[in-house]
Amino acid sequence: MSCPALLTAPPGVIPLFKILGNTVAFADTLYLFTANDFLTFAIPTTLFATFGSLSGPVITTNPSPSLVSILSRIPIALLVVWANLLIFNISNQRSPLVVEDKVNKPHRPLPSGRVTSDGARRILLVTIPLVLLLGWALNCWQETLMLFMMTWMYNAMGGSDDNWVLRNLFVALGYGMYSSAALRVMIGVGEEVTSKGLQWVGGVMVVMFGTQHICDIKDVEGDKVMGRRSAPIVLGNDLVRWSVAPPVVVGSMVCSYFFDLGISSYVIALAIGGLVAFRTLAYRGLRSDKMTWKVWTLWICWLSRCR
Known part of the structure; x- marks a missing residue:
């Protein structure tokens, strides 16, 4: 279907529409490389x-x-x-x-x-x-x-x-x-x-090192195709989840303690971290693992604050 704007535009304007369209499409492609x-x-x-x-x-x-x-x-x-x-x-x-x-x-x-x-x-x-x-x-x-x-x-x-x-x-x-x-x-x-x-x-790097393999749980099928030895494949489904949950809880407490941010920081960090740990252990399946990964991302965002 033709775009009405292109049909009614003066001939000299049509190349501009095409250039803008190609630019937007290229920018969208670049973003898709990084979207995940x-x-x-x-x-x-x-x-x-x-x-x-x-x-x-x-x-x-x-x-x-x-x-x-x-x-x-x-x-x-x-x-x-x-x-x-x-x-x-x-x-x-x-x-x-x-x-x-x-x-x-x-x-x-x-x-x-x-x-x-x-x-x-x-x-x-x-x-x-x-x-x-x-x-x-x-x-x-x-x-x-x-x-x-x-x-x-x-x-x-x-x-x-x-x-x-x-x-x-x-x-x-x-x-x-x-x-x-x-x-x-x-x-x-x-x-x-x-x-x-x-x-x-x-400190944030240490937290990432100990918990980021939560991201690999949702990608097991593709990693198997590649022969990649990711944490879920090496450790197994149960053990990899237990390898994530405790470090999340510990990281929530240690990062709040680092700058002595007060009781509210402990409560919020532990609440989000506790949710991540609970979901990691209790909710399984691709859809649930993707949601848990998103909650983990929110937890990382909270830990990234220092005041």
């Missing part, structure tokens, strides 16, 4: 940076942060995280992972036919130097380089396939680098992250 990890990585790490920068001298060298200035930098911090996430996701989803995504995530650009593997390679050739330039301009090039290195080790070197503990370690380190990059952007030029701030980043 946007909620898990981009949002929590940006919230971490927002709360951290607002805390002022708690974890940064800024004694009196400006709320307006910090809020105005949220889009830039989110762009930095998303751009680095895009590099990882395109690298991760290229062949032979198309086979896995046909089972677990058929909506992604490669299994859905939006982009070919060679097309994804060409996108990487353009975006990698652009993202590195963005990191240099915003003073987070160190994290960008670390993320590039871990992307290569995780994907091209198969670092995520042979050992689920190593897989968790890569994910935790990546989460820390995304958080640190966003925090550098959010605190503004001339300010630094203190040693307490680095400890906070490290």
